[in-house]
Amino acid sequence: MSGDAVGVGLIGLGTIGTGVAKVLAGNASVITQRLGFPLRLVRIADLDLETDRGIDLEGIRFDSDATGLIEDPEVSIVVELIGGYDVARRFTLQAIDRGKHVVTANKALLAKHGKEIFEAAAKRGVDVAFEASVGGGIPILRSMREGLAANRILSLHGIMNGTTNYVLTEMEKTGEAFEVVLKRAQDLGYAEADPSFDVDGVDAAHKLTLLVAMAYGAELTDADIPTEGIRGLTPLDFDAAAEFGYRIKLLGIAKRHEGPDGIERIEARVHPTMIPRESLLASVDGAMNAIAVNGDAVGPTLFYGAGAGEMPTASAVVADLMEIAREIRRGSAGRVAPLSYVPAHLERKPLVPPGESASRCYLVFSADDRPGVLGQIASVLGEHGISIQSVIQQGRARSATAVPVVVLTHPAVEASVRSAIAEIDALPEVTAATRLVRIEEDL
Amino acid sequence: MSGDAVGVGLIGLGTIGTGVAKVLAGNASVITQRLGFPLRLVRIADLDLETDRGIDLEGIRFDSDATGLIEDPEVSIVVELIGGYDVARRFTLQAIDRGKHVVTANKALLAKHGKEIFEAAAKRGVDVAFEASVGGGIPILRSMREGLAANRILSLHGIMNGTTNYVLTEMEKTGEAFEVVLKRAQDLGYAEADPSFDVDGVDAAHKLTLLVAMAYGAELTDADIPTEGIRGLTPLDFDAAAEFGYRIKLLGIAKRHEGPDGIERIEARVHPTMIPRESLLASVDGAMNAIAVNGDAVGPTLFYGAGAGEMPTASAVVADLMEIAREIRRGSAGRVAPLSYVPAHLERKPLVPPGESASRCYLVFSADDRPGVLGQIASVLGEHGISIQSVIQQGRARSATAVPVVVLTHPAVEASVRSAIAEIDALPEVTAATRLVRIEEDL
Secondary structure (H helix, E strand, O other), X not given: OOOOOEEEEEEOOOHHHHHHHHHHHHOHHHHHHHHOOOEEEEEEEOOOOOOOOXXXXXXXXXXXXHHHHHHXXXXXXXXXXXXXXXXXXXXXXXXXXXXXXXXXXXXXXXXXXXXXXXXXXXXXXXXXXXXXXXXXXXXXXXHHHHHOOOOOEEEEEEEOOHHHHHHHHHXXXXXXXXXXXXXXXXXXXXXXXXXXXXXXXXXXXXXXXXXXXXXXXXXXXXXXXXXXXXXXXXXXXXXXXXXXXXXXXEEEEEEEEEOOOOOEEEEEEEEEEEEEOOOOHHHOOOOEEEEEEEEOOOEEEEEEEEOOXXXXXXXXXXXXXXXXXXXXXXXXXXXXXXXXXXXXXXXXXXXXXXXXXXXXXXXXXXXXXXXXXXXXXXXXXXXXXXXXXEEEEOOOOOOOOEEEEEEEEOOEEHHHHHHHHHHHHOOOOEEEEEEEXXXXXXX | OOOXXXXXXXXXXOHHHHHHHHHHHHOHXXXXXXXXXXXXXXXXXXXXXXXXXXXOOOOOEEEOOHHHHHHOOOOOEEEEOOOOOHHHHHHHHHHHHOOOEEEEOOHHHHHHHHHHHHHHHHHHOOOXXXXXXXXXXXXXHHHHHHHOOOOOEEEEEEEOOHHHHHHHHHHHHHOOOHHHHHHHHHHOOOOOOOOHHHHOOHHHHHHHHXXXXXXXXXXXXXXXXXXXXXXXXXXXXXXXXXHHOEEEEEEEEEEEEEOOOOOEEEEEEEEEEEEEOOOOHHHOOOOEEEEEEEEOOOEEEEEEEEOOOHHHHHHHHHHHHHHHHHHHHOOOOOOOOOXXXXXXXXXXXXXXXXXXXXXXXXXXXXXXXXXXXXXXXXXXXXXXXXXXXXXXXXXXXXXXXXXEEXXXXXOEEXXXXXXXXXXXXXXXXXXXXXXXXXXXXXX
């Protein structure tokens, strides 16, 4: 079990890439003890050869020649950490074509081009590993793929984007508006200058795509996932949530339904969600991530940790390198199908049409404070089969004539909720678009 | 990747064994889709052939002949679920000797005879898997062994015994005494008739032994782990904990220390512990388990789920069966060293002597309510270098002359605390043995 090193090539020496170099150097002894042989970073490619990353690159070839790195016979595993779609896709496919195994943290790439990449890898007999792409350092993909592999996954609920969780935590704590908190998060470096990828739920949808593939062997892309971000939330929503015993989190949600025909249908969506304050998931604050997975045998589980950042993400990348290196030393690959199901079974599964999913809803109506408005709203809801659980009508606003009416519903079908909202928003007394936050109770 | 089934033999058809049979039957389709071939339960051995377990055993040979099962050429993997030490050890070694892989949930067996069993397995080239032995259905061992393999594990804190966590949760909630809650737990089936294995921390120490082996490649047995149970806790302790912002949990704790000589030393202990109320671990209630692991790269993580029970434990056993079955179909075994470090590196590592560990302490002194007693206690603590952070002296008790004095200390060395307590307990004014609960802040 001892012997020569397995060679690693790293494309992209940004934050995560630097973390990978640090872990490989700093924890070389423990990595070697666990593997029985060393992992060696032999080559790095990046366009920026100038910036000092504060790491010792002695003995490592460092240039801008990614293709040369891929072709280098000393490189057995290529780590793709450049992000984005086109160039990352090209290098990844090129590496696979040259028979190199690939480790990536690029959920966007896999959510868009996963099918092409996994098929190419299967054909060429190489591994593609991507633990770092969901939940940062949390070994959630490995746990779905192996630890919970005996289960039918009934549901999963994940806080998978640290930026939005930080913003939501701050909004709740300070009572400040979204824009104010976002600005501060940007100043602190917790949010990007263009935050849309995070705050609009796109990043969470990419990650959910991978989790759903892992959980159900279902091929889907982020285009299949109805996605709502957190821009619409107001301080009122956090106050109301607290009053009802909830906290608001941006969740990626997937559920398994089995029809009377025995056919499995998958429901997947990303949106801000009210969840019971006492649930473990509700206690996940700041930039941390957690994924709650409910399996038919194991019951409720939760996996918590840093969802991003240099060292946590590097922890996951190096775990993947170790797994693949073991396979290389054993002269094999493809031990576990990358998406948990053997390729022949990774298929497009029936999805629950977005309009058919059902949940309890928190609704905020903005209406002129005239007698009868609440009655009108209630009748429209009733006509659409939506039953009201409780109502808070704020005392008459001091200076405004419009008051928010907060309604909690019993479980209601999405399409009915949408129609009812459209009808209500067309009422002359309604002064602003109705806000909707879905509620999940079973966590 | 498809083809003939891998045959499984099950020794022990109790609660967990029945769960394993249920998962293998009920989730056969998802297991087959993930593996690319079926797992087949071909044979069961148990002394009790009469009890109806409510499962369909058609096509499965069921008798009391464990040796016959082990010898059966159709059985490639033996699942040992009889518990206890001697018979379990004999069957396990016998199975290994016959070249069969073994899956077990028996932490007691591994904590006592792990060295012998793992050495025999390594020699014979077979796998021994035991995910179910720690944290029930939580894939914590897999996560330590692979998901977090790139990390030096700085610390781990685990709620690893559901019975004690249930008792502690109830004591806190009801204010009732230990004996009252234990009796109810026994009536409800949450605690055994003889609860000592659980409430004295023995079970947690067995599990910690395995986690420490996994985390540090350190060979140790439960005899190396200072262990205290929860029998001594009183309602006062829960009130005081709440007042100071803590909750009380029975934790298995392991920490890595690195001396100035660069030598790694491991600290491991099991005892009731006060932890910050707002920590995620403090929110783990009832019979649930959770293990918080802090790695040098990944930072804080937490793994939560059911730590026991028929189906959660079966989930872990079947995950192990799937992992080994994959290896069998690939014509190999021993992919990852069972204790994470390759055998050559599983060694007795230096332990931190129990007296040298340090923590903040909660101390309850019972003393006659005479002027000067607190002063006396404070001076003894001071003489031993123990510095007081805060004191609560309860108002004079109505009918008693003895009042409890509650002291929170700054971090203090265990040996000094022990000496100080011995000296204080010898004071004539002290009416009962001093109680000590250690505090952990960094979770």
